[in-house]
Amino acid sequence: MKTRILLPVVATVFSVAYGQLAVAAERQIEGLVAGAAVHYGEDDNVFQQETLEFDSKYVEFTGAFGYGAGSDVNFIELLAEVNHRDYDEAEEYELSNVDFTSVVQWQPDRSHTFELHGGHHRVEENQDQTNRARDGATPASATKRYAGEGDEYFYSDAGVVYHIGHKRNLIAAKVGVNHQWRRYLNNRRVRAGATDSSNNALKDRDVASANGALYYQFSPSLRVVLAGQYDKYDYNEVASKRNAENISVVGGLEWETESAKAWLRGGTEDKEFDAFVAGGPSRDGDMGVWQVGYVGRLSPFVDVEFTSDARLIEGTDIEDYVEQIATEVKLNAALMDGLILSLGYNYTDEQYVDTTTGGCITATAPTAACYNGREDTIKEVLFNLHYNFIEDLAVGVEYRFTERESNLANYSFDRNIVSVYLESAI
Numbered sequence: 463m464k465t466r467i468l469l470p471v472v473a474t475v476f477s478v479a480y481g482q483l484a485v486a487a488e489r490q491i492e493g494l495v496a497g498a499a500v501h502y503g504e505d506d507n508v509f510q511q512e513t514l515e516f517d518s519k520y521v522e523f524t525g526a527f528g529y530g531a532g533s534d535v536n537f538i539e540l541l542a543e544v545n546h547r548d549y550d551e552a553e554e555y556e557l558s559n560v561d562f563t564s565v566v567q568w569q570p571d572r573s574h575t576f577e578l579h580g581g582h583h584r585v586e587e588n589q590d591q592t593n594r595a596r597d598g599a600t601p602a603s604a605t606k607r608y609a610g611e612g613d614e615y616f617y618s619d620a621g622v623v624y625h626i627g628h629k630r631n632l633i634a635a636k637v638g639v640n641h642q643w644r645r646y647l648n649n650r651r652v653r654a655g656a657t658d659s660s661n662n663a664l665k666d667r668d669v670a671s672a673n674g675a676l677y678y679q680f681s682p683s684l685r686v687v688l689a690g691q692y693d694k695y696d697y698n699e700v701a702s703k704r705n706a707e708n709i710s711v712v713g714g715l716e717w718e719t720e721s722a723k724a725w726l727r728g729g730t731e732d733k734e735f736d737a738f739v740a741g742g743p744s745r746d747g748d749m750g751v752w753q754v755g756y757v758g759r760l761s762p763f764v765d766v767e768f769t770s771d772a773r774l775i776e777g778t779d780i781e782d783y784v785e786q787i788a789t790e791v792k793l794n795a796a797l798m799d800g801l802i803l804s805l806g807y808n809y810t811d812e813q814y815v816d817t818t819t820g821g822c823i824t825a826t827a828p829t830a831a832c833y834n835g836r837e838d839t840i841k842e843v844l845f846n847l848h849y850n851f852i853e854d855l856a857v858g859v860e861y862r863f864t865e866r867e868s869n870l871a872n873y874s875f876d877r878n879i880v881s882v883y884l885e886s887a888i
Contacts (some may be wrong), residue, residue, distance in 0.1 A: 466681075469744030489567075491539045498525040503881025505686050510866075510875045518551035522881070535569040559585040573627045580620035605821060615646040615665070634677045641677050642669040666698040669776075687727070688713040695776060703737035704782060708774065710751060722758025731774050733783060735817075745817040749774055767792040777816075780831040785813040800851065806844035813837050817833075828870045838868045855886050 501522040507515045523546050530539040541564070547557040569577075615840040627633070646665040675689035693708040714727030732748040739745060755769040760807030768791050775784040788810040795803045816822045816834040828836035841864070848858040864877040 466476075471532045473544045489530065489532075489534055489537050489539070489543065491528045494529065495530075498523070499883055499885035500524075501881040501883040503879060505877070505879045507547045507875055507877040510877060511650045511729065512872050512874050515875075516551075516852040520547055520549045521879060521884075522547040535575070536567065538564075538566045540564050558582070559770070562566045575625040577615070577623040577625070578621075579623070581620070582616070582618045584616040606665075615644070616834075617642060620642070622669075632679045634679070636677075637674040637676065638672070640671040644669070644670075670694045670696075677723060681766040683719050684715065684717050686713070686715055689727075690850040703735070703739055704777075705737075706733050707734040707763075708732070708776075709734075709774075712751060712753065719760075722756070724756040724758075726752075726754055728752040733774060735782075739823065740816055745823070746776070747783065747785075747815055748814065763796040765794045765824075777814075781816045781836075783815050785815065787811045800849055800856075804844070804848065806842070808842040810840040810842075811838070812840070830870070830872075833870075836868065836870045836873075838866055838873070840867075854888055856884070858883050858885070 500540065501517070502522075503522070504517065504519050506517045508518050509516055523667045524542045524544070526541065528539065528541040528848040530537060531866075541562070543561040544559075545559050563579070565577065565579045567575065586766055610818045616836075619640060619642040621638055623636065623638035625634065627635075627638050644665070644667050671691065671693045673689065673691035675687055677685050677687050679685045688711075690709070690711045695704070695706045695708070697704045710729065710731040710732065712727045712729030714725065717723065729751055730748060731751045733746060737743045737827065749772070751771075751773050753769075753771050755766045755767075758765070760766050761839045770785045770787075770789040772785075775786050778781050788808065790808040790832045791806065793805045795805075797803055814828065814836040816828075816832055816836075818834070822832040825832050825834050828834060843863040845861040846858060847860075848856055850856040859882050860880070862879045864875075864879075866873070866875055868874045
């Protein structure tokens with residue numbers, strides 16, 4: 463769980479289709495910065511089970527270290543983040559992740575900007591929580607879910623973006639390329655009580671991307687944008703026949719002032735598989751996509767953020783892709799000097815498409831071995847009260863509720879997490 467002390471991700475969001483489009487990246491870090499937080503809390507459904515809920519207290523540490531140098535338009539930024547959660551009652555169960563990100567921006571003149579970005583990310587789970595929770599299999603015991611190796615994976619990415627503007631930036635363009643390497647180690651998925659050690663081969667993949675955007679500035683605060691992105695997925699496990707190409711095209715309006723910004727974009731996203739799976743109709747899919755959002759200040763003491771996105775999500779388990787619609791509202795209110803109340807609500811609808819075999823394509827109902835036709839509704843509520851009692855030192859209390867309703871048996875659950883924390887930043 464990322465806390466307030468963590469710096470914004472310094473690498474510009476690469477996806478032109480979904481990111482806030484800007485002529486150049488904004489600098490986030492100046493000099494040396496660091497922060498740390500310690501959470502102590504209780505989780506009433508650690509393994510996200512529908513019936514066999516397991517409660518445990520936990521301790522979580524989060525830390526960040528960053529460095530930035532240069533000017534507003536020519537700079538280098540480096541950021542390292544680490545997060546570790548250890549559960550008291552759950553035997554040999556812990557969650558850890560480490561992230562390294564970097565960005566370099568060079569602007570030889572006002573109309574030309576070059577950006578290089580890259581990162582490395584590693585996640586480790588001593589027990590395979592994510593897949594087991596989805597598969598809903600029966601645990602080995604109340605406190606130790608499954609013996610054997612846990613889930614460990616890493617991914618690296620690198621890319622370059624070029625921005626160009628003409629006629630005082632009334633017309634501007636942006637193009638970029640990116641490559642991502644994803645590798646899954648020691649991954650043992652449990653499905654219907656059986657361990658499938660070949661799962662890591664099904665997940666390993668490379669993703670090559672290219673994108674571009676064209677803008678026209680109607681006024682200092684309003685512009686129109688047309689953007690497109692191409693993604694190529696190459697899986698190491700050829701037998702899975704999951705290699706595919708994605709093409710997305712969106713267009714719309716973006717409005718921005720010093721205190722607020724909003725965007726409204728719509729378009730389409732198409733997915734085409736390289737191979738055909740016998741036993742069913744075409745595997746290819748398409749979806750109407752949109753991105754709607756507003757970030758601004760309702761009053762001198764209240765900030766609000768609203769986003770709604772519809773898109774295709776690449777599958778990471780046995781599904782080919784997920785059609786997702788997610789809507790989120792966040793509210794931050796300064797109640798008094800140093801005291802901040804944060805409220806959040808997220809509603810997500812997901813529809814799974816699984817065409818890995820002919821039987822999955824023609825299946826009339828989803829199963830643990832075939833997700834085609836699975837539909838999930840996920841609701842999340844967040845409450846956070848944060849108090850800076852002295853400079854760079856704060857305490858807080860946080861509550862998070864998650865509910866998933868699924869038409870697939872054993873995949874629904876409720877989860878409550880409450881914690882108190884201490885954090886510091888320099």
